[in-house]
Amino acid sequence: MLTVSLNEKEGIAILEPHGSLSAEDFTSAARIIDTYIEKSGDLNGIIVHVKSFPGWDSFFALVSHLKFIKEHHKHVSHIAMATDSPLGKFGENIASHFVKAEIKHFSFDELQTAIAWIKE
Numbered sequence: 310m311l312t313v314s315l316n317e318k319e320g321i322a323i324l325e326p327h328g329s330l331s332a333e334d335f336t337s338a339a340r341i342i343d344t345y346i347e348k349s350g351d352l353n354g355i356i357v358h359v360k361s362f363p364g365w366d367s368f369f370a371l372v373s374h375l376k377f378i379k380e381h382h383k384h385v386s387h388i389a390m391a392t393d394s395p396l397g398k399f400g401e402n403i404a405s406h407f408v409k410a411e412i413k414h415f416s417f418d419e420l421q422t423a424i425a426w427i428k429e
Contacts, residue, residue: 310326310327310328310331310334311324311325311326311327311330311334311335311337311338312324312325312326312327313325313337313338313341313342315341315342315345317345317349319353319424319427319428320345320349320350320351320352320353320354321352321353321354321355321356321424321427321428322338322341322342322345322352322354322355322356323355323356323358323420324338324355324356324357324358325358325359326357326359326362326363327363328363329363329364329365329366329370330363330364330365330366330370330374331365331366331367331370331373332367332369332370332372332373334370334373335370335373335374335376335377336373338377339377339380339381342355342381342384346384351384351385351386352384352385352386353385353386353387353427353428354385354386354387354388354389354410354427355381355385355387355388355389355410356388356389356390356391356420356423356424356427357388357389357390357391357392358391358392358417358420358423359391359392359394359417360392360393360394360417361392361393361394362392362394362396382409382410383409385409385410386410386411387410387411387412387413387426387427388410388411388412388413389412389413389414389415389423389424389426389427390412390413390414390415391415391416391417391419391420391423392414392415392416392417393416393417413426
């Protein structure tokens with residue numbers, strides 16, 4: 310399950326995975342984020358907030374995740390990875406070559422610092 314909390318005033322979406330990610334998780338997240346983008350314009354940031362990365366429940370879920378990134382990265386200026394998973398640092402170093410957004414890694418406990426970084 311993927312919980313999406315959208316702060317419309319700040320234009321920040323916080324994505325919190327709870328267990329393996331499914332294709333439906335990304336479809337649901339896209340509905341929420343696309344509605345905001347259509348109404349208010351681009352997001353200031355997305356924060357992925359998870360202690361350790363749970364993985365995907367299927368190959369189709371991985372493909373859905375990549376499609377979500379492809380369709381949304383041009384509408385987001387900042388991506389924060391607030392996680393203690395080694396994938397957070399990996400994401401900061403590798404994903405920056407494929408997405409328009411500025412990406413930064415924070416520890417799981419630095420959620421408020423990640424929000425402040427996006428708001429700067």
